[in-house]
Amino acid sequence: MLSRRTLTATAALLGALAISGCAREQAPAVDYVLxxxxxxxxxxxxxxxxxxxFWATSCATCVKEMPQIVATHEKYKSRGLDTVAVAMSYDPPAFVSKFAETRKLPFGVAIDNTGAVASAFGQVQMTPTTFLINKRGEIVKRYVGEPDFAALHQLIEQLLAQA
Structure with a gap:
């Protein structure tokens, strides 16, 4: 049998863990040009x-996942999802522009010329890196590499349903 003292300490610890688990990092304040x-x-x-x-035209995984990013955007845009594709600073602007044009990307495409946007998001260097941000501007998930799109869609559904 657990003592009252042990139960109180356990409850306090669980409460602290629950609170820390609920605190989410705010997305950084960034300016960008499409x-x-x-x-x-x-x-x-x-x-x-x-x-x-965050992506690059020279990144095979980025190019491979882009049709799924487009499909995700198209599926949820009418319900309040928006997407921005941020090309890395080393990606030649002409390549980015040509890619966006030939693939008819239906969302904003920005070129992070100075690397400031990638830096603000925690020194993003690996591509693709994708952030999912809720309606309150909090980072809910960070994907390095191609996301599991079925799981991403479930999470988007949950976030769209929140007030």
Whole structure:
């Protein structure tokens, strides 16, 4: 039989773990420019579920997963999902522009010329790296490599259902 003291200590520990598990990191405040010259800011993400995908045209996995990123965007955009694909600073802008045009990417594509956006998101260096951000601007999940898209869709469904 557990003593009252042990039960109290266990309850306190579980409470602390639950609280720390609920605290999520805020997405960084970033400014970026889309291929069409439009200047945007992460402040515009408020109230939306966001997919922020760091990629490069030279990354085979990025190129392979892009049709699934597009399909995810198309499936959920009418319900409040938005997507931005952030090309890494080393990716030649002409390559990025040509890729976006030939693939008819239906979401914003930004070129992180200075690396500031990748830096703000925790020194992103590996591609693809994808962040899922909730309506409150909190990072819910970070995927390094290609996500499990079925699991990603389940998580997006949950986030879209939240107030």
């Amino acid at each position: 291929l069409d010259g439009q200047k945007l800011s992460s402040a515009g993400w408020n109230g939306k579920v966001m997919v922020v995908n």
